[in-house]
Amino acid sequence: MFPERFSNLPAYAFPRLRALLDHHQPGGDIVHMTIGEPKHGFPAWVSDVIAEQAAGFNSYPPNDGTPELLQNICDWLGRRYGVRPAPEQVMALNGTREGLYNAAMALCPETKNGRQPVVLTPNPFYQVYAVAAVSVGAEPVFVNATAETGFLPDYAGLSPALLDRVAIAYVCSPANPQGAVASRAYWRALIALAEKHDFRIFADECYSEIYRRDAPVGALEVAAEMGADPDRVLVFHSLSKRSNLPGLRSGFVAGGDESIRRIRQLRAYAGAPLPLPLQRAAERVWADEAHVAENRRLYAEKFDLADEILSGVPGYASPEAGFFLWLPVEDGEAAALKAWTETGVRVLPGAYLSRDTKAGNPGKGYIRVALVAPRTEVQSALISLRDCLYG
Structure with a gap:
């Protein structure tokens, strides 16, 4: 039997995401921007x-x-x-x-x-x-x-x-x-x-x-x-x-x-x-360290793209490090569903990474977007997200 003390843990994010999105058809070519799985090359x-x-x-x-x-x-x-x-x-x-x-x-x-x-x-x-x-x-x-x-x-x-x-x-x-x-x-x-x-x-x-x-x-x-x-x-x-x-x-x-x-x-x-x-x-x-510097350069290019594409988004904050965008929206679940059904871009509702507290759920008004795909794919996906969610 699963121990009682585990019963109140929040559900894992990605099964929740599948339950939210998978019974809907994507609205375009699928772009995965949910999971932080690096896709740049590693040293040969x-x-x-x-x-x-x-x-x-x-x-x-x-x-x-x-x-x-x-x-x-x-x-x-x-x-x-x-x-x-x-x-x-x-x-x-x-x-x-x-x-x-x-x-x-x-x-x-x-x-x-x-x-x-x-x-x-x-x-x-x-x-x-x-x-x-x-x-x-x-x-x-x-x-x-x-x-x-x-x-x-x-x-x-x-x-x-x-x-x-x-x-x-x-x-x-x-x-x-x-x-x-x-x-x-x-x-x-x-x-x-x-x-x-x-x-x-x-x-x-x-x-x-x-x-x-x-x-x-x-x-x-x-x-x-x-x-x-x-x-x-x-x-x-x-x-x-x-x-x-x-x-x-x-x-x-x-x-x-x-x-x-x-x-x-x-x-x-x-x-x-x-x-x-x-x-x-x-x-x-x-x-x-040579491959690390190159990896950092590739991410920096994509963050520069994000800053350019999303500069007009109210509340957009350019991150200092990592490879995620934490984008403000009215409701993260609704935004993720809208993005999927209208563009095919798959993002993660911020509330799926957070716990409800007396002060509220700090992730509810955000989506997490992973910039792990190739540069051209990231550029196209960010334009689609901007036009779909903030247009």
Whole structure:
């Protein structure tokens, strides 16, 4: 029987979308702009490395990552953020979703100050945050991230009594779906809040390498600047968006010695390490930046197109990073249905990524549009959306 505690979770977004759209005929050639699955090419040599290392499928892979992979990740963190953890402070992940979930399993206490612990999550949110909270018996608290808060959650605005129960706070920067980037001041304030109320920050930084101007600051670098407890902040990264390799399932978590030790211990019993040939490929991918710069350039072209095409849309905000548009509409479901039946462009209602709260559903008046298709397809689709929804 499905555990009772899971009964109140919001339905997953894409089954809801299929139920909304699939019994209607598309109004034109179908363009998929719903899911954040990168479509740019990945380096051709990735396939060569996997083929060369194929004999490794005959061996159990290192559970925490090969020494070479862990070292290359540490070196990348040093180049990117100026922090260079020891390999013992990093663990390779089978995609960051595994890490975002299992870190809560490994690190969330059964009680906090004698009460049920709280896990904070931005709203809209990546569903694994909420599922992780419920799985560990914590109370998920959804904090609206709206235009008024810079599209990032204002955890400091919560009551001290609630903050004293917080065990974990998830933050996604650059934010999915809004593309907002946490500033150095935002991280400093949140880390100070976590130190004061004794909770951990899980920084989901999967979109960190897709930015338009300045590289986003990282939670780990700010924590190091502040001299914060090394176990206070854990960061999660992936090759999915950075390198267009979602199927490689390669990511990592980095943090303090004790946090990583406990996550590694859980992986030893319940995890699924990355196969050895894929780890060998990931070693090289983390060491190469040329393909990342090209990937960023391709997205920048499409964001420039979006700015040009949608400049007259009331409330349009050009995102700082990531590869989504968070477009204001009167009603996200109605807009998604209209776009599908009149143009064939498939977008996601923002409410499907959000939870209803006392302050309302912060995604209800938005649609999420993924700019993952080729440039010409994106251009045509955005013109169709503009003319259909805002004409």
